[in-house]
Amino acid sequence: xxxxxxxxxxxxxxxxxxxxxxxxxxxxxxxxxxxxxxxxxxxxxxxxxxxxxxxxxxxxxxxxxxxxxxxxxxxxxxxxxxxxxxxxxxxxxxxxxxxxxxxxxxxxxxxxxxxxxxxxxxxxxxxxxxxxxxxxxxxxxxxxxxxxxxxxxxxxxxxxxxxxxxxxxxxxxxxxxxxxxxxxxxxxxxxxxxxxxxxxxxxxxxxxxxxxxxxxxxxxxxxxxxxxxxxxxxxxxxxxxxxxxxxxxxxxxxxxxxxxxxxxxxxxxxxxxx
Numbered sequence: 001x002x003x004x005x006x007x008x009x010x011x012x013x014x015x016x017x018x019x020x021x022x023x024x025x026x027x028x029x030x031x032x033x034x035x036x037x038x039x040x041x042x043x044x045x046x047x048x049x050x051x052x053x054x055x056x057x058x059x060x061x062x063x064x065x066x067x068x069x070x071x072x073x074x075x076x077x078x079x080x081x082x083x084x085x086x087x088x089x090x091x092x093x094x095x096x097x098x099x100x101x102x103x104x105x106x107x108x109x110x111x112x113x114x115x116x117x118x119x120x121x122x123x124x125x126x127x128x129x130x131x132x133x134x135x136x137x138x139x140x141x142x143x144x145x146x147x148x149x150x151x152x153x154x155x156x157x158x159x160x161x162x163x164x165x166x167x168x169x170x171x172x173x174x175x176x177x178x179x180x181x182x183x184x185x186x187x188x189x190x191x192x193x194x195x196x197x198x199x200x201x202x203x204x205x206x207x208x209x210x211x212x213x214x215x216x217x218x219x220x221x222x223x224x225x226x227x228x229x230x231x232x233x234x235x236x237x238x239x240x241x242x243x244x245x246x247x248x249x250x251x252x253x254x255x256x257x258x259x260x261x262x263x264x265x266x267x268x269x270x271x272x273x274x
Contacts, residue, residue, distance in 0.1 A: 033269045035097035035107065040264050041125065042067075042093075042255050050253055051208065052226065063090040064184060064228060065127040065252065066144055069106050072123020072257070079245060081116035087128060087245060088113070089142060098122055098257060102273050110272075126251035129205070131227055133169055135176075135235035143169055145205060146246035153202050156211060156223065166201040166210070170232055172241025177234030181210060184226045191221050192233070203227065 042062055051061045066087035070077045078084035096108045096117070103120045128144045145164050153163040170179070178192040193201075200215040210224040258264075 031270055033099065033101060033271075033273050034266045035099045035269045035273070036261060036264050036266060037094070038096040038098060038106065038125075039094040041098070041257060042127075046255075047127075047253065059184075061184065061226070062094075064129060064226065065090065066130045066142060067093040068126040068128070068248070068251070069096075069117065069119045069122060070124050070126060071119050071121045072104075073121040076119065077126075078114070078116040078119065081114070083114040084116040087126075087144070088117070089130075093125075097267065097269060099269065099273055100261070104257075107269065107273050122257055124254055124256040126248060127253040127255070128246040128250075129252050131169060131203070132229040133232065133239065134229055135170075135173060135232040135239050138173070138232075138235040138237065139239035141172070141239050141241070141243065143243050144246035145203065146250040146252075147244040150205075151202065153204065153211065153213075155204050155207055156209065157207075161207060162205045163202040163211070164205065166198045166203060166230075169203075169230055170198065172239045172243075173232055173235045173237055175236045176232050179233065180231040181224045181227055182229050182231060183224055184228045188221075188224050188227075189231075193217075193221070 039062075044060070044062060045057065047061050047065075048055050048057065048059050051064070052059075055061070066089055068077050068079060068087045079087065092108075092112065095112065096106050099105050099107050104122050106117060106119045106122050108117055128146065130142050130144045132140060132142050134140045148164040148168045150162050150164060152160050155161040155163075166181075170176070176195070178194055179198055180188060180190075180192060182188045197212060197215045197217060201210055201212045203210055208226045210222065210227065212222055
């Protein structure tokens with residue numbers, strides 16, 4: 001009888017230990033959620049070569065673009081969501097991550113963006129050249145250039161080139177005192193243009209510079225290269241114009257998520273990704 005009782009006790013203890021082991025396997029204490037920062041997928045050198053192959057390697061042109069995140073399976077992007085409907089700038093994009101263990105989704109810090117930006121099966125990123133229009137307390141808008149009407153304009157080399165009107169960039173502002181056209185390297189921050197100048201001016205989309213066919217300007221104000229933003233001084237109304245996004249087939253560049261992530265840096269997002 002004692003031997004039988006001992007056998008039952010041993011069996012019970014083994015069952016208990018196996019149960020604990022299974023629970024530990026299902027709920028490990030050391031869980032990693034490995035993620036890859038999105039900035040790694042946008043090659044700085046390729047962006048430089050695309051915009052200006054003569055620029056120094058230190059040039060940071062990635063902040064001259066908006067970014068669309070696209071699913072590689074169904075083509076979904078936040079553009080299609082009623083909770084989003086827009087692309088994001090470089091400053092926001094580079095804070096995001098690609099998380100393979102979470103359905104190959106993109107992830108951004110809580111509260112930074114709507115849930116639509118958690119794109120599953122992320123496949124690639126479309127880049128769109130943009131210029132920011134800053135009007136002090138009247139607001140800031142990011143305008144994708146190929147979302148504006150395109151005009152054929154004779155450029156500085158006497159060749160016809162696609163261009164947009166400078167006045168279209170600030171069409172949501174009824175009146176203003178003056179405008180600064182500021183390049184990527186802050187050139188132009190001390191130069192002022194008036195409404196007649198802006199109404200005469202164009203921005204050439206391929207050679208990336210301004211041109212003013214008839215306006216009388218100083219030579220160092222005529223050809224502003226790789227413009228980053230326009231600073232509107234003395235705007236009288238809030239910026240609430242609904243600009244069109246650039247067409248997807250007019251993306252300036254496309255970068256794909258590589259099939260192999262070997263060589264890319266990882267970040268542990270344990271406890272953050274949901």
